[in-house]
Amino acid sequence: MNEFIEKNMTLLRYYSIITRIIGWMLLIGAIVVPIVQPLSGLSASSEHRSFWIYLLCEQVILGYVLIAIVLLGLAQFVRYLYEGEYRPGLILRHGGKVLYIYAIALIASPFLTFYFRMREYGYAGTANLFEYLLGVNLPDIAKALIFIGMARVLKRMMPMVEETKTLV
Amino acid sequence: MNEFIEKNKSLLRSYCLITRIIGWLLLIVALVAVVVRSLSGFFDADDQLGFYMTYRLFQDLALRYVLLGLVLLGLAQFVRYLYESEYQLGLILRHGDKVLYLYALALVVNPVLDYFYRMKILGMTYTNTGSLFLYLLIILLPATARALIFLGMARILKRMVPVVEESKTLV
Numbered sequence: 265m266n267e268f269i270e271k272n273m274t275l276l277r278y279y280s281i282i283t284r285i286i287g288w289m290l291l292i293g294a295i296v297v298p299i300v301q302p303l304s305g306l307s308a309s310s311e312h313r314s315f316w317i318y319l320l321c322e323q324v325i326l327g328y329v330l331i332a333i334v335l336l337g338l339a340q341f342v343r344y345l346y347e348g349e350y351r352p353g354l355i356l357r358h359g360g361k362v363l364y365i366y367a368i369a370l371i372a373s374p375f376l377t378f379y380f381r382m383r384e385y386g387y388a389g390t391a392n393l394f395e396y397l398l399g400v401n402l403p404d405i406a407k408a409l410i411f412i413g414m415a416r417v418l419k420r421m422m423p424m425v426e427e428t429k430t431l432v
Numbered sequence: 433m434n435e436f437i438e439k440n441k442s443l444l445r446s447y448c449l450i451t452r453i454i455g456w457l458l459l460i461v462a463l464v465a466v467v468v469r470s471l472s473g474f475f476d477a478d479d480q481l482g483f484y485m486t487y488r489l490f491q492d493l494a495l496r497y498v499l500l501g502l503v504l505l506g507l508a509q510f511v512r513y514l515y516e517s518e519y520q521l522g523l524i525l526r527h528g529d530k531v532l533y534l535y536a537l538a539l540v541v542n543p544v545l546d547y548f549y550r551m552k553i554l555g556m557t558y559t560n561t562g563s564l565f566l567y568l569l570i571i572l573l574p575a576t577a578r579a580l581i582f583l584g585m586a587r588i589l590k591r592m593v594p595v596v597e598e599s600k601t602l603v
Contacts, residue, residue, distance in 0.1 A: 268591050275587075276587075279580075282580065286576055287577070290573060290574065293569050293570075323570075334581060335577050338580070342584065402497075403458065403500055406500045406501070406503075406504050407500070409447075409450065409504060410503065412447070413447065416440070416443075416447070417592070421588070
């Protein structure tokens with residue numbers, strides 16, 4: 265493990281910096297987007313306002329906040345890999361939970377969208393729920409499975425990294 | 433490592449099974465979508481918009497179904513490789529890091545291509561993605577974030593495979 269870290273130190277450092285920058289940019293985006301989007305007229309329609317508000321919330325939570333937290337956790341993990349003195353940050357300590365929450369949100373989001381679309385428009389874009397779920401939810405389930413796998417791997421990796429740090 | 437695998441064997445087995453099912457389903461759905469669309473005359477349109485719709489369909493299928501399906505099948509192979517001592521590395525897992533790099537690259541390239549196709553070739557403008565700044569903020573930033581996650585996964589995978597191999601040879 266140590267040999268791998270030594271070999272890839274520069275790469276890991278750059279990766280950690282870029283990941284942190286993008287993570288923080290996403291969090292800033294999560295604040296800017298709800299301000300800018302209504303101003304640009306996207307959610308100006310008063311007819312389906314609740315649906316637009318839901319879409320905006322979904323976009324901000326799923327597309328910005330949660331992914332930013334995952335990214336900042338990843339940056340902490342990489343930093344924990346190559347910095348001898350660095351202790352796991354708050355996000356990394358709860359990394360598994362963050363990844364599970366993201367996985368749940370990925371699966372729940374298409375169901376909620378379906379519900380809101382049906383409520384607002386009476387039609388969700390496809391003929392029935394099965395077709396909708398196959399078309400929309402299947403890739404999300406796939407992504408959720410990837411994040412669940414990552415959570416399991418992270419849980420196993422943390423003690424391994426800790427172990428290699430204590431080796432002389 | 434071995435102790436962890438023994439403790440989580442049933443969980444890993446169930447996870448592997450579900451991952452394989454969803455992975456194959458994604459590939460099948462992609463194939464079915466192409467067949468159904470071609471039978472319904474979707475690819476017959478010969479105007480700019482028709483080409484754009486065809487391009488969007490293949491882009492969607494490649495990114496959301498085929499590449500994701502491959503990533504998932506690779507993940508299933510990795511998990512199986514973890515708990516089955518006799519199991520040898522599958523084709524996707526042997527090239528796992530490349531698949532993940534490809535997926536990460538596609539995640540970033542895809543919105544850029546889409547933007548240029550819509551704005552430059554079709555001359556479309558949308559209120560919410562019309563300006564480049566908003567486009568970068570709304571579409572490209574989350575896509576870059578996802579790509580970075582998959583890049584990290586590729587690096588971790590490259591390191592993990594020899595570690596698992598090592599733990600298998602330990603008595």
